[in-house]
Amino acid sequence: MNGSPLPPRAAADAGIDAAAQDAAARRLAAHRRARLRAGLLVLASQVALLAAFIAFWEYMTAFDKQAAFMFGSPSAIAGFLVTMASDGSLWRDTYVTGVETLLGFLVGNVIGTLIGLSLWYSRFVSRVIEPFVIALGSIPIIALAPIIIIWFGTGLTSKIAMSTLSVVIVALVTSYKGAVGVDADQINLMRTLGASKFQIFRKLVVPASLTDIFAGFKLTVGFALIGAIVGEFMSSSEGLGHAIFKAGSLYIIPKVFAALVATIALALILTFIVGKVERLLMPWRRLG
Amino acid sequence: MSAVVPPAIAAGARAPVQAGAPPLVVAHVAKSFDADGRVVPVIGDLSLTLNEGEIVAIVGPSGCGKTTLLNTLCGLIAPDSGRVSWFGREMSGQPAGVGYMLQKDLLLPWRTALRNVMLGLEIRGVSLSEAEERAHVMLDQLGLHGFADHYPTTLSGGMRQRVALARTLVNEPDVLLLDEPFAALDFQTKLLIESDTAKLVRESRRSVLLITHDIEEAVSIADRVIVLSKRPTRVKAVYDIALGTERTDMIAARESAGFVDYVRRIWADLDVTRN
Numbered sequence: 001m002n003g004s005p006l007p008p009r010a011a012a013d014a015g016i017d018a019a020a021q022d023a024a025a026r027r028l029a030a031h032r033r034a035r036l037r038a039g040l041l042v043l044a045s046q047v048a049l050l051a052a053f054i055a056f057w058e059y060m061t062a063f064d065k066q067a068a069f070m071f072g073s074p075s076a077i078a079g080f081l082v083t084m085a086s087d088g089s090l091w092r093d094t095y096v097t098g099v100e101t102l103l104g105f106l107v108g109n110v111i112g113t114l115i116g117l118s119l120w121y122s123r124f125v126s127r128v129i130e131p132f133v134i135a136l137g138s139i140p141i142i143a144l145a146p147i148i149i150i151w152f153g154t155g156l157t158s159k160i161a162m163s164t165l166s167v168v169i170v171a172l173v174t175s176y177k178g179a180v181g182v183d184a185d186q187i188n189l190m191r192t193l194g195a196s197k198f199q200i201f202r203k204l205v206v207p208a209s210l211t212d213i214f215a216g217f218k219l220t221v222g223f224a225l226i227g228a229i230v231g232e233f234m235s236s237s238e239g240l241g242h243a244i245f246k247a248g249s250l251y252i253i254p255k256v257f258a259a260l261v262a263t264i265a266l267a268l269i270l271t272f273i274v275g276k277v278e279r280l281l282m283p284w285r286r287l288g
Numbered sequence: 289m290s291a292v293v294p295p296a297i298a299a300g301a302r303a304p305v306q307a308g309a310p311p312l313v314v315a316h317v318a319k320s321f322d323a324d325g326r327v328v329p330v331i332g333d334l335s336l337t338l339n340e341g342e343i344v345a346i347v348g349p350s351g352c353g354k355t356t357l358l359n360t361l362c363g364l365i366a367p368d369s370g371r372v373s374w375f376g377r378e379m380s381g382q383p384a385g386v387g388y389m390l391q392k393d394l395l396l397p398w399r400t401a402l403r404n405v406m407l408g409l410e411i412r413g414v415s416l417s418e419a420e421e422r423a424h425v426m427l428d429q430l431g432l433h434g435f436a437d438h439y440p441t442t443l444s445g446g447m448r449q450r451v452a453l454a455r456t457l458v459n460e461p462d463v464l465l466l467d468e469p470f471a472a473l474d475f476q477t478k479l480l481i482e483s484d485t486a487k488l489v490r491e492s493r494r495s496v497l498l499i500t501h502d503i504e505e506a507v508s509i510a511d512r513v514i515v516l517s518k519r520p521t522r523v524k525a526v527y528d529i530a531l532g533t534e535r536t537d538m539i540a541a542r543e544s545a546g547f548v549d550y551v552r553r554i555w556a557d558l559d560v561t562r563n
Contacts, residue, residue, distance in 0.1 A: 020444075183394070185390065185392060185394055186394050186396075188364065189388065189390075189394045190407075190411070192362065192386070192387075192388045193407060193408040193411050193412075193459065194384065194408070194411050194412055195411045199411055203396075203407070203410070203411070204396070207396070207398045208396075210398070282398065283439075284397050284398050284399075284439040284440075284441060285397075
């Protein structure tokens with residue numbers, strides 16, 4: 001998208017008030033500057049908040065051995081991060097958990113979204129299965145972990161299954177909500193244009209649900225990660241969950257936090273990727 | 289450009305199409321709704337005819353069942369009694385060859401202006417290149433040359449409503465049902481779009497049924513104004529509008545001699561009382 005919202009020539013051709021278009025362009029530029037300023041201020045405040053928190057933590061644990069043992073200290077955590085990075089375990093664990101999370105996220109969202117969207121087709125079927133969906137959705141996934149290990153073993157598959165299960169119901173519910181939330185007037189419009197039910201589905205319901213589907217994606221990135229880590233807690237030989245669990249059992253609190261930092265970084269990276277894909281797939285949302 | 293298939297044929301007519309039958313005849317239609325166990329009559333007894341190439345405006349007091357009427361006309365709800373016939377054929381369902389336009393532009397935000405206009409053609413299976421060509425022509429006619437690749441969020445309210453109009457007209461409907469399509473627009477924009485609509489519609493001799501609460505809009509654009517009563521709705525008065533000017537210029541229409549008189553009489557008919 002270039003800077004000016006309209007090529008001046010097109011505006012003149014169209015016989016639309018060129019001055020109004022100019023004013024619109026100026027408003028847009030001013031709006032962008034204001035937004036950038038506000039964004040920078042938010043970022044600066046966030047950095048300051050984080051720095052203050054870390055400084056406070058470091059100060060409270062610097063002269064108190066017991067506190068340092070119980071809560072770790074930012075410097076100790078940083079030390080562990082460096083060690084784990086240099087011996088390669090940080091990358092290996094993050095990679096393993098990342099793969100589990102990503103696969104669980106994808107499988108869960110594909111299944112959940114397909115079911116959720118296709119439920120739009122039949123109000124009857126969706127009413128029939130609604131209580132079952134709610135019941136399944138209310139099961140804490142962690143309670144399933146022992147069964148999942150029995151069914152899928154202690155390897156990668158069980159972690160992906162845990163991750164998938166954490167995602168699938170949320171994906172189903174958000175995509176269904178998006179599909180049934182489509183403006184009735186818009187559906188009527190499609191009907192008056194002669195659209196079949198499938199055409200309404202494909203040309204209206206699916207794209208209109210994208211906003212909700214992506215909201216679900218953002219939510220389920222975290223859920224997929226929780227699923228993978230809980231799976232690793234139960235039984236594993238690698239991954240961030242494994243690192244956290246092991247360090248915790250050995251009372252190496254700073255190492256727990258170090259693995260946690262890696263987990264947070266992983267979550268942020270995955271969320272960032274989802275946001276990028278969203279902007280790529282929904283270019284119209286960047287405008288206006 | 290291919291000939292327009294008469295809608296009754298396109299819809300797979302069961303009854304034969306009567307040659308020269310008016311596009312729309314509404315005869316003694318009545319409709320009531322259940323509200324908490326009480327029967328609320330919305331449309332009392334309504335009859336009207338829309339002739340070919342004619343612009344008819346319907347005005348009525350707020351809550352007089354205009355939406356119910358529109359939904360009945362396009363087959364979304366069935367009347368309790370009476371008949372609705374399109375081109376001499378009684379319809380039960382969605383009539384083909386009828387274009388709609390509502391106050392909400394209902395543009396799809398993920399489609400550019402051009403692709404929004406192409407929607408109906410795409411649905412009917414017109415080839416992409418032909419649909420694109422026709423949509424471009426339509427956008428040009430409505431003064432939107434150069435805006436084809438704009439998403440609706442980057443267009444003004446008036447431009448969006450022009451795109452919606454293009455989306456309706458590109459399907460070459462025989463009849464247009466307009467439900468307060470210009471109500472949300474500012475006055476100047478409204479006059480311009482009304483003029484363009486009148487021009488395009490009159491050039492192609494399409495028939496238009498315009499539902500509006502704007503008396504001045506009704507008088508300036510329509511050949512005939514039908515005034516509805518309060519609920520249960522019936523026809524209260526009918527005015528054949530003769531302004532003696534070119535009926536594609538809304539400003540000239542408003543300046544013509546008879547204009548104010550019509551507006552005053554219709555206003556009196558509406559019997560708007562202050563509370």
